[in-house]
Amino acid sequence: MERRNTMQKALTYEAVMSYPGHPSADDVYRVISAEHSSISKATVYRNLALLSEEGRIGKVESFGNGEVHYDHRAEKHCHGYCTKCGRVVDIDLSYDNELVVKASPMEDGFAITSHELIFEGICKECREKEN
Amino acid sequence: MERRNTMQKALTYEAVMSYPGHPSADDVYRVISAEHSSISKATVYRNLALLSEEGRIGKVESFGNGEVHYDHRAEKHCHGYCTKCGRVVDIDLSYDNELVVKASPMEDGFAITSHELIFEGICKECREKEN
């Protein structure tokens, strides 16, 4: 299946790359539609899936509130999930392949391909709001 | 707020405890309604939330397909998520507090309370189906 370069795909990519943080699909949609009001949300969803499949952007699986977030960093790293507001932040702990090695012998028939390490906590903004 | 012991809550607890694996809310509902067809799905959702809040059952946050799973083991441990069928399995790697210690100094204002380690891969059943 041949892939085409469309204006909508370029806009989606640009929106993720310039977003400060980890936008949800809806965040990306809102950014783009502010300038290009005719874009469809379905198109944004489709392009986010394509871009992360191509490895051009990162994808942070839904956690807690069931919202998928995207990431201008494509390489694997850890994330923090704020249990208060659902915000996703970077945790600069490098991807640890040793964990897969440690876990592999103990699983029963489950073939591990990768792992995801998520830290739960309260983000800076929510903590400042509490005072 | 005082808590009452209802038949529905007992049934929800029993269904989770006797379920082989990690049932979703809908799995639990189907088990119970087979015997007690008048139970409401909303009640199952509410009781699962109560039970996990009380620490009597475990909760495995939604991952991948956005479905929350429950666990008869209440103590923290790791899970495997099958990217093919969405099944959740146990990975017997004990909760590693050292990770929180390692990560804490590097976050910026994010107060870590715990972490969740999820292994992605293909479960036994899906691999057997492929052959």
Place this chain on the structure above:
DNA sequence: GTGGCTGCAAAATGTTTGCACGGAT
């Protein structure tokens, strides 16, 4: 010109909520 991409709306999915009633305390 072909067929992948788009916009739109509707559907699917998983979960939550408003409300009146019934049952546990």
Place this chain on the structure above:
DNA sequence: ATCCGTGCAAACATTTTGCAGCCAC
């Protein structure tokens, strides 16, 4: 007698999908 928990349906939130037309190749 309280008032929390229940059942029901509707609302909700996020994401996916069917379809006709369009546009990149």
